[in-house]
Amino acid sequence: MEQNEGRTRAPIEHAQSPAAIPEAEHPDYLAGRMSDADDASGPVDTRGFTPVPDGPLPDPLPGPFPLPVPEPRLPLPGPFPGPIVPLPAFCMAVSGRYRHVQPTLSTPLPTPIPGPARPVPVTPFNLLRITVRVDVDRFFPQNRISIEVSRIFPASSAHAIAEVTSDKCTAMNRRTVTANIVYRDGNAALIPGTTVTFTARRTTGLGYGAYELTLSGGGITPRKYMLAFQSRYFDSVEFEVDRVDNAGTIVTAYDTGSHPTRPATLPAETLSLASIFQRAGFDVSMSPNTTVIPTSGAGANGTWSDTEMHNAMVTYWSRFANKPQWALWVLYAARHDQGQSLGGVMFDDIGPNHRQGTALFTDSFIQNAPPGDANPAAWRNRMQFWTAVHEMGHAFNLAHSWQKALGTPQGAPGDPWIPLANEPEARSFMNYPYNVSGGQAAFFGDFAFRFSDDELVFMRHAPRRFVQMGNSNWFENHGFEAPDPLRHSGNWRLSVRPNRAENSYRFLEPVTMEMKLENTSGSPVLVEADLLADGRHVTVFVQREGGALRQWRPMITRCHEPHADRLESGAAIYGAQMISTSTDGWLIDEPGFYKVQVAIDMGAEIVVSNVLRLYVAPPVSAEEGAVAADYFTEDVARVMAFAGAPQLSSAEDVLRRVVKTCATNPAALHAEVALTNPQLRDFKVLEDGKGGKGLVIRAQAAKVDQAAKAQVAALLKEPQKAADTVGHIPYFAQLRTVAEMMEADGNEKGALDLMKRTVEVMKQRKILASVIDNAERRIKRRG
């Protein structure tokens, strides 16, 4: 990747400065919807709620928030002549981009410590990134809702476009838009159903406060997604305009009233490159890094080849990178190698990332006003401005108006993204003005300085890779999308590991994975200390090779008050989870290879771990095979997960059988711990009381000595083997529990001895010095 930051910049002279009509006053701007229209068959007549018919809309008109609204219907004093006609309700504009948000389930964490802001997750894990683009008002509404779903992990994506069939304003800022899905791309299962319903309503104020998307139809159970408004635009893009020093004064804005050949209804205003694309739905920023390029860059002949322009783009464009990005370089040069016949070109079909650069040529036929033209100077300005937008349109992967039907479906290069009809007479930036019937005068006499509806649908709603610069190759837009690469901020590193020498497990042996989340941001951050341990924030997927991918759902999740701790740069938090069992059964219950991957939602990004491949050996004895059918059951899974469940007696029987008949299998160690763990304390069980007493709680008396002896034997007889199979974190936690129970039971000496032996194993296992230090301090406190 190359960047050109820091290059000397020079201001560029522009022929005119932009001053477009404010949108609220523009006749093409649709500010919202009245309650008396309930379908999308035609645009709302905004004159009905303007103070002056055909005049401008009230200012400020409903933008996202403060707005003039119909007066509330207050009780009127005394008798009033004639019937009172209620004012129609008005719903403000809703077009724009939304994203799916999940309701917050816990209290926000305290304000982060100084330094780069690092979001701390306070919501449940969000596997789906959903972006919704609603297009029913503002400039040139296309009556579409498009949905972009990206399942971060396991990676998959989908895109759907729905055509609006109903758009209702049922009360003040209570709007419901219904649409039928007509186009799909990617993994259709991610966007089930056939109908999309978007609702926007007030909550506490006058403006919209709640947005929701519902997918329904096609026999599915309706799915609802809470949305948050992101932008009135569908995407953001940055343009950088550079000029070659002999290109003269360049035209980046045009006064639509300056040439007499124009539609009578065309408002006189000064349009800029930015305003054209803003009205097409993009949040445009103009790069301040404009450059005047010396003529020498064009080579010895002084004209430009496509390759020379590409090289210039690499050199002079401050944003150049070999990657997809919403950014475009626009070059104004004098002449192309082809000569005067080339007025402009989207030259960038070179290299791995197309459509990043366009050029127009000021010394070309676009300077040749027709003989006898009423205002040749305005004609030239208009043609240069029009050409710049035209070439920039190519960078958005727009074809010429007469080329839209080129290619055949099924994904060959040149295919239209959806079947399209040619528009040879379109009054669009993408047509050639001089090729329509009647020539350029007929074109500009009916040209409203906009893209066609088909083009706007493509720019606003097509799968974004088709449109985004540097993404799909020029003119190729039917290829199946590889899932979006995960976005990495570099602030976190998540790893999953077994903490044992080999990733191989015996048949029946529960698999425990240790997770490590490291702060790689370079600054201290606040992070929830139990993020990896509480079972609420991590998502684990397990896939047996050749089998289905399954999500691990922990049998235990721990809810607690948020407590964010300072995590220094380079430091990490840890957690361990037994992933063999899930709430819907055993995930690892057959011999073979498995893949394990973990992800965690850090708010601003999904952090994904390495993929760990592990092996589960076949049974080594007839007993292991024989017990499998009884062992891989939900009850046994619960006993193992809860480290004991005396009420599940049949499951405990199975574990006793494992201890007895599969003694060399590490599963026997787990079974021993699970069987004896409840005996470390008085263990309460719920029983059916006799004599009609209903359910009663009964405490089983602790047998600490007996249980501790069994556990110490299991955990310390072969400590390396035990630590390998149980996993560092749960292994040392269990030893500590045993010691504490012994201590509480009055066996201080035994507890102290166990603590010392635990530290020895910690040192042998070379675990974190801080953990060993803590354990030794606990020993010291006990004298």
Add this chain to the structure above:
Amino acid sequence: MPDEEDDDGGLHRVEFHFQEGFTGQSFEILVAGKLRASVTARTRFQTGLAHIEPVMLRDGEEVIIRQKDTGAQRKVHLHPGRPFVTLTLVNGALKIDALDQTPGYL
């Protein structure tokens, strides 16, 4: 310039603009029965242009465009004052026009 003439008079520059519909087909331009130029044309969608081939012609010379792979050929009717010959391939057939001004590409 396309309309330039040599000192003898009658020698004109004519530009053959291979525009839309070409996907790599090869053509020969035959002048008075002799091969004058070979062209492989592939339309560039950005501009709607595949190739521009300038050829110097004398008045009255017969020009034939022959598609190499199919052998199909078309006689080009040249018009005085229309030195820009545009060729497009539509459903496998060549469409040929002559213009008085250079076609512009964008």
